[in-house]
Amino acid sequence: MQTLQTIIKEVKVRDTKGSPDVKVEALAFDSRKVKAGVVFVAVRGVQADGHAYLQAAAEAGATAIVCEQLPDTLHPGTTYVLVQDSAQALGQMASAFYGHPSQKLQLVGVTGTNGKTTSVTLLHKLFRELGYHVGLLSTVQNQIDEDIIPATHTTPDAVTLNELLARMVKAGCAYCFMEVSSHAMVQQRVAGLQFAGGVFTNITHDHLDYHGSFEAYIKAKKSFFDMLPKGAFALVNADDKRGPVMVQNTKASAHYYALRKAVEFKARIIDNTIQGLHLEVDGHEIWCKLIGAFNAYNLLGSYGVAVLLGEDPVETLTVLSSLSSAAGRFDYVVSDTQITGIVDYAHTPDALENVLNTIQQIRNPNQKVITLVGCGGNRDAAKRPVMADIACRLSDKVILTSDNPRFEEPQAILEDMQQGIKPLDFKKTLSVLDRREAIKTACMLAEANDIILVAGKGHETYQEVKGVKYDFDDKQVLQEMFRQLGK
Numbered sequence: 001m002q003t004l005q006t007i008i009k010e011v012k013v014r015d016t017k018g019s020p021d022v023k024v025e026a027l028a029f030d031s032r033k034v035k036a037g038v039v040f041v042a043v044r045g046v047q048a049d050g051h052a053y054l055q056a057a058a059e060a061g062a063t064a065i066v067c068e069q070l071p072d073t074l075h076p077g078t079t080y081v082l083v084q085d086s087a088q089a090l091g092q093m094a095s096a097f098y099g100h101p102s103q104k105l106q107l108v109g110v111t112g113t114n115g116k117t118t119s120v121t122l123l124h125k126l127f128r129e130l131g132y133h134v135g136l137l138s139t140v141q142n143q144i145d146e147d148i149i150p151a152t153h154t155t156p157d158a159v160t161l162n163e164l165l166a167r168m169v170k171a172g173c174a175y176c177f178m179e180v181s182s183h184a185m186v187q188q189r190v191a192g193l194q195f196a197g198g199v200f201t202n203i204t205h206d207h208l209d210y211h212g213s214f215e216a217y218i219k220a221k222k223s224f225f226d227m228l229p230k231g232a233f234a235l236v237n238a239d240d241k242r243g244p245v246m247v248q249n250t251k252a253s254a255h256y257y258a259l260r261k262a263v264e265f266k267a268r269i270i271d272n273t274i275q276g277l278h279l280e281v282d283g284h285e286i287w288c289k290l291i292g293a294f295n296a297y298n299l300l301g302s303y304g305v306a307v308l309l310g311e312d313p314v315e316t317l318t319v320l321s322s323l324s325s326a327a328g329r330f331d332y333v334v335s336d337t338q339i340t341g342i343v344d345y346a347h348t349p350d351a352l353e354n355v356l357n358t359i360q361q362i363r364n365p366n367q368k369v370i371t372l373v374g375c376g377g378n379r380d381a382a383k384r385p386v387m388a389d390i391a392c393r394l395s396d397k398v399i400l401t402s403d404n405p406r407f408e409e410p411q412a413i414l415e416d417m418q419q420g421i422k423p424l425d426f427k428k429t430l431s432v433l434d435r436r437e438a439i440k441t442a443c444m445l446a447e448a449n450d451i452i453l454v455a456g457k458g459h460e461t462y463q464e465v466k467g468v469k470y471d472f473d474d475k476q477v478l479q480e481m482f483r484q485l486g487k
Contacts, residue, residue: 001025004039004064007096008081010192011089017070018079022063027097027159029090036061041090042068045187050086066093091158091191101165102193105135105173108305109180109190111224112201112237114351115298116179117459118290119201121326122302123177129319130311135168137161137178140326140459144171155184158191165193175309182220190224197308198228199301200236200246204350218242228252233308237297238263257304259296265304269296274332274340274362282313286321291330292358294351328458330355331475335482337448343475345458347376347403349386352455356394359451368450370442371395374435375417375456377408384413385420392425395453397445400431401438403456404464435463436477443481454478 005020025037031053034040040057042050042065051069058065058075066081066089074080083089095102110119117139124136124143136143141151144167155178156164168176180198184190203221222245225234230251236243238256247254257265270285271278277288277296281303288299299320306316325331332342342359346352352373359369371391375384391398400417402410414431421429432438442452454474462469481487 007093010092012084015082031057034060034062039064041066043086087188088191094158094162095192098162098166101169104169106175106196108177108197110199111180113204115201117326118298118329120177125323127175133173135173135176144168155181155189158189185220185223197233202240203242222246225250235304257300267300286317288321290325294354335487337487339446339450341452341478343454346455353390368396370397371453372399372442373455374401374403376404377406384416388417388420398429399438401435439477440481
C-alpha cells in the first residue's frame with residue numbers, strides 16, 4: 001500500500017497540514033465515493049466544484065484531502081494538501097498511484113475534430129494483427145486486446161484512465177492508442193501521462209458551447225502537442241492549415257502526412273468506390289475496405305504512426321488493406337432492392353460535408369441521395385443551420401429529425417436547423433420529429449439503388465431525452481424498416 005507522500009512527489013504542493021505518511025487505498029474526486037483510506041481531490045468541474053464538499057469528504061473518513069483552497073475549519077485526523085491546480089494534481093497522483101503505467105508501454109494519443117475514433121481503432125487492429133498485445137481507449141469502447149470495456153467519455157477521467165492503463169500493462173500490452181479530446185486537455189485528464197507520440201487529424205468548428213471560441217478550441221488541441229516530451233513524435237496532417245500550428249512549440253519531433261502536399265508520408269487516391277479505396281502510399285498501391293478521402297487520411301496517419309514506431313512499411317500497408325473501420329463510421333447495409341443505407345457519426349458540419357462529398361463521388365448518376373440528419377441538444381447551436389444547409393446542398397432529399405435532444409425541446413432544435421434552408425430547398429426538405437418515423441420515411445422515399453445517409457449518432461445505441469437514455473440503434477432501425485417495407 002502506498003503513502004500520500006509517494007503519490008504527491010510530482011505535484012506542485014503549496015502547503016501540507018497533517019502527516020504526509022498516511023496510507024492511501026484509493027483516489028476519488030467524487031465525495032460520495034469517499035471512505036476511510038481514500039484521498040479526496042477537490043476538482044473544480046463544469047457542473048460542480050469539489051471544494052464545496054470538503055467537509056462532507058472529511059466526515060466520510062477521507063484519509064487526506066487535496067485542494068486549491070483550505071476550508072476554514074480543518075477536520076482533526078485528516079491530512080490536507082494545498083496545491084496550485086487540483087485537476088493537474090489528480091492526474092499526477094493517479095499516475096503515481098497506479099505505478100506510472102504510461103511509462104511501461106508505448107502510449108499514442110490522437111486528437112482532432114474528426115477521425116480520432118477511426119484512427120485509434122485502425123491502430124489497435126493493425127498492431128494486434130502485427131502480433132502485439134494492444135490497448136484501446138476510444139469514444140466507441142475501450143479494449144485490452146479483445147476484452148471490451150464500455151466507454152462513457154471520449155477520454156476517461158484521470159483515475160479511470162490510469163487504472164485502465166495499469167490493467168493493460170498487467171495484460172502485457174506493448175502499445176495503447178487513445179483518443180485525446182479537447183475537453184480532456186482543458187480538464188487535465190491526461191496530466192501525468194507519458195506519451196510516445198501524438199497525432200493531429202484536422203480541426204473544424206465543434207464544442208464551441210464548451211470552449212467559448214474557436215481560438216480556445218484550437219489552443220486546447222495544441223496544448224496536447226505542447227506537453228509531448230522530447231523523444232516522442234508529433235505526426236500532423238499537413239493538408240489542414242492548422243497542422244503546422246500544432247507543432248510550433250512541441251519538444252517532440254515533428255512529422256507530416258498529406259494527400260495534397262509533398263511531405264514525409266504521402267498518399268494519392270487512385271480510385272474511390274463503394275467497395276473501398278485504391279491508394280498509392282509511398283510508391284506502393286493498396287486496396288482498402290474503407291471508403292472516402294477522409295478515410296484515406298485516417299489510413300495514412302495510421303501508416304505514419306506504425307512506421308514511426310519502427311514497423312515495416314510494406315507489412316503495415318498489407319495489414320491496413322484488410323482492416324475495416326470503427327462501428328458507426330460509414331457503416332453501410334444494402335437492402336434486397338439494392339438500396340444502400342449508410343450510418344455515420346457525422347455530427348459536425350465538416351464531418352457531414354465529408355461524408356456527403358464521399359457519397360457524391362461514389363454514386364451513380366441515377367442514384368438519389370436521401371439524408372436524414374439532426375443536431376444534439378445542449379451543444380453548439382451555431383452549427384445547426386449550417387448542417388441543414390450542407391445536407392440540402394449535397395442531397396436530393398433531406399429529412400430533419402431529432403438526434404439526442406438531451407434537455408432541449410426537439411422542435412426548437414429543428415427550428416434552428418430550418419433557418420439554414422434556402423427557399424429553393426424548401427420542396428426537398430421534410431421535418432419528422434420522431435427519429436424512428438424519420439428513418440421509416442427515408443426508406444419509403446427510397447427506390448432501388450438509392451442511397452440513404454442516417455447521420456449524427458453512428459455507433460450510439462441510445463437516444464438521450466431529458467436525462468434518460470432510451471434504446472435506439474440507427475443501423476438496427478434502418479435494417480428493420482427495410483424488412484418491414486419489403487425494400
